Amino acid sequence: MPSPGPWGELMDGGGRGVIFTILSMGESREKRKQHLIAWNKVCLPKKEGGLGIRKAKDMNKALLAKVGWRLLHDKDSLWAHVLQSKYKVGYTQNISWTVPKSNWSSTWRSVGLGVREVILIDQSWVLGNGREIRLWKDKWLLNRLLMEILVRELPVDRVDERVRELWSDGT
Template sequence: MGKKCKDPTLSASGLDMNKEKSDIYFNGMQHGEIEHILNISGFKPGVLPFRYLGIPISCKRMGIGDCTRLVEKVVARIRGWGAKKLSYAGRLVLIQAVLTQLHTYWTRIFIVPVTVIDRIEGVCRNYLWSGSEQYLRTPTVAWEKICREKKEGGLGIVNSRHWNTAMIAKYTGWLATKSDHLWIRWVDHIYMKGRGWFDYCPTANTSWTWRKICQVKDQVKLGFSNGIWTCTQGEYNVASGYKWLMGQQQPVLWYPLIWSKTIIPKHAFIGWLIVQERLLTKDRLLKFGVFNDGLCEFCQDQLEDHRHLLIEAKVPCPRWIIQKVKYDIQARCRDRAWALKIQKFPWEPSYD
């Protein structure tokens, strides 16, 4: 069989198999048959587990020890000197473009252990707020809220647990529609034996991976109606499955104001903290025991909270700065009703 596959490939592309870099793996075969195949092919026998494109390949379930390298890759990107010098906005970009992409690649293929996902999310959360993989300060905003889309008040970071579930749920979509896949036919013959997919319950002697797929089926089956994925009124796709698991929320009114393309990302992040009322003002630090009193440093009269510090504080702020900020916000705000609210906002500070 190997020779039959090898000859057409060699004649069509001129490329031959490298026996030094190729292994062959056996399972459930007699020793004599294995020796016969090795003599014909010229390959050397491989041993499980092994890595292919950085992914551990094994006949057993993936354990926490198999994912150690994944966690180490995420931490290594953070420990570089360049990553430690980034601002909040720079850390956010690094998390979205690099750190989350490292483990979302794994979640496309495997059911990653929950402990590993929690560890990676913890590293990303610590890095966002402290610039280190270690827990050095209390997070300012809850991670569940950060994983929301920006138009829903979050930062758009992928929720790894829901993303892993959405990726594995694609098998549920295939089984619901009886897709023409060899794996689907094999599963139907070995496990389901002609029974309906959404009524099927796995037995205790089935594999761990198959039981996990059935658990994912129980999580997403409310999104199916007669085998049709209701979000798309057709076949299941990962993007719609992830949104369904995250749940839809109403867009926040300040989304076009904070995340405008004309605003510097560093300033947009600080603006996002302001609308969340999560700046480290004295009223918040007082709860943590950092200060003995929460009086404003400028007026020494009222409690320093977000509204007092940004609007009501007796700071000799030049009038032209206030007018410029007001004009810029009104120009960038697309919602006319919101623009009218901004126009009526008490922008003038009190100096009494």
């Protein structure tokens, strides 16, 4: 995931080796001392002894994934149509559109990376009526495409079959 830039580096303590300094509360001014604490420990949840501060890199990744999620699920929104047209995104459930191309802006590259690394890894289908799910080209049943585990070649006329097409009414 791309870094949120120099501000993110600064907010995350400038890298792994930088230390966060906390003044301890002593009884008197003379007893107050500086204690050096690793930034990774400061960023732990409060329940684990940290301060609960979130790393900028993690927040950036979460926000990019949120934009990607909305792109995949807000199918009727104007902004999604504009971006899909500009970057020639066809079927959003096919992950091939997340592979960066030379004409992509850095923002769009980051959104694609967020979708690929965060959302599509653990995304699964809810079958519903089966109209949207492509039987052979979507990972709706296993972690692999059914097309990839076929023993023999799939007839060309069945490649784009939907799950709904296999149902009989009433069953």
